[in-house]
Amino acid sequence: MTTIIDGKQLAKQVNAETKERVAQLSQRGIVPGLAVIMVGEDPASAIYVRNKHRKATQLGIKSVVRDLPATITQAELLAVVQGYNQDPSIHGILVQSPLPAGLDERGIVAAIDPAKDVDGFHPLNVGKIFANLPGNYPVSCTPRGIMTMLKSLNVPLKGKHAVVVGRSMIVGRPMGALLLNADMSMTITHQYSENLSDITKTADVLVVATGVAHLIKAADVKPGAIVIDVGMDRDENGKLTGDVDFDGVFDKVSAISPVPGGVGPMTIATLMQQTVDLCEWSE
Ligand SMILES: Nc1nc(=O)c2c([nH]1)NC[C@@H]1CN(c3ccc(C(=O)N[C@@H](CCC(=O)O)C(=O)O)cc3)C=[N+]21
Numbered sequence: 001m002t003t004i005i006d007g008k009q010l011a012k013q014v015n016a017e018t019k020e021r022v023a024q025l026s027q028r029g030i031v032p033g034l035a036v037i038m039v040g041e042d043p044a045s046a047i048y049v050r051n052k053h054r055k056a057t058q059l060g061i062k063s064v065v066r067d068l069p070a071t072i073t074q075a076e077l078l079a080v081v082q083g084y085n086q087d088p089s090i091h092g093i094l095v096q097s098p099l100p101a102g103l104d105e106r107g108i109v110a111a112i113d114p115a116k117d118v119d120g121f122h123p124l125n126v127g128k129i130f131a132n133l134p135g136n137y138p139v140s141c142t143p144r145g146i147m148t149m150l151k152s153l154n155v156p157l158k159g160k161h162a163v164v165v166g167r168s169m170i171v172g173r174p175m176g177a178l179l180l181n182a183d184m185s186m187t188i189t190h191q192y193s194e195n196l197s198d199i200t201k202t203a204d205v206l207v208v209a210t211g212v213a214h215l216i217k218a219a220d221v222k223p224g225a226i227v228i229d230v231g232m233d234r235d236e237n238g239k240l241t242g243d244v245d246f247d248g249v250f251d252k253v254s255a256i257s258p259v260p261g262g263v264g265p266m267t268i269a270t271l272m273q274q275t276v277d278l279c280e281w282s283e
Helices: 007-026 043-059 074-086 105-111 123-131 141-152 172-181 196-200 246-252 263-282
Strands: 033-039 062-068 092-095 161-165 185-189 205-208 226-229
Touching (some): 007 141, 033 263, 074 092, 074 105, 123 172, 161 172, 172 205
Parallel strands (some): 033 092, 161 185, 161 205
């Protein structure tokens, strides 16, 4: 029996908890605030931003979407970020990625107040997670959501082998850090890894975030493995699909997250959760 890790259902549970926490805060006259900065007109980004805005509003979070032209200069964008840094009604700031060419995304992210860095992309917060420092700080939402998914399975992770395919700053690297912090053995692989299949076949937990549709097939997974698919790819018919050949690996693994309905909804739920975290931590 293979468990389908239902990210949509789990996201509903997380969102219900978030909504309850927002209600508790409102009794003290506090409203968590999220500012989403979107530069240019990337259509995919526009949809994501709209979804985030809708979810935040549903949960009682104040959501501000700032649409800026692709022609904005680095200095002007920095000034917008600094405005939200100074704004006490805003607890989380997110700069939708990717930024148009010509803007230095790293420089913009580094200008966000680390205490308002709801994406967990600021180098200070990235450093903390890699150092496994105790205390309260934001963590990249997709990996944090994936940890929530893994915990929902109620299987021990300690001492097991986690393999992450992909080494991005947003998913692969922080994912590896969280799995390591959960006392797993941890391997990060990437596009230059030799004998990738030999490595993925040793994974008790396999997290795949490459952007290559159906890269991982049945021959690449260990029997009984837990597989998390972070892919957001399009198949030949333009349909959303993952980095894992879901149908092919299904019978071989113990648990797998689908695309859509897996990691995506959990990323948004975690973003909302972390907005409320930042608000509570600022009190
Ligand atoms: N600063 C920043 N922070 C982000 O968190 C961020 C970003 N930039 N840039 C773009 C990516 C992408 N991302 C997604 C979130 C949810 C779904 C999601 O909910 N997907 C649904 C389906 C969506 C569909 O059908 O197209 C699902 O997987 O079921 C997808 C993608 C957040 N991102």
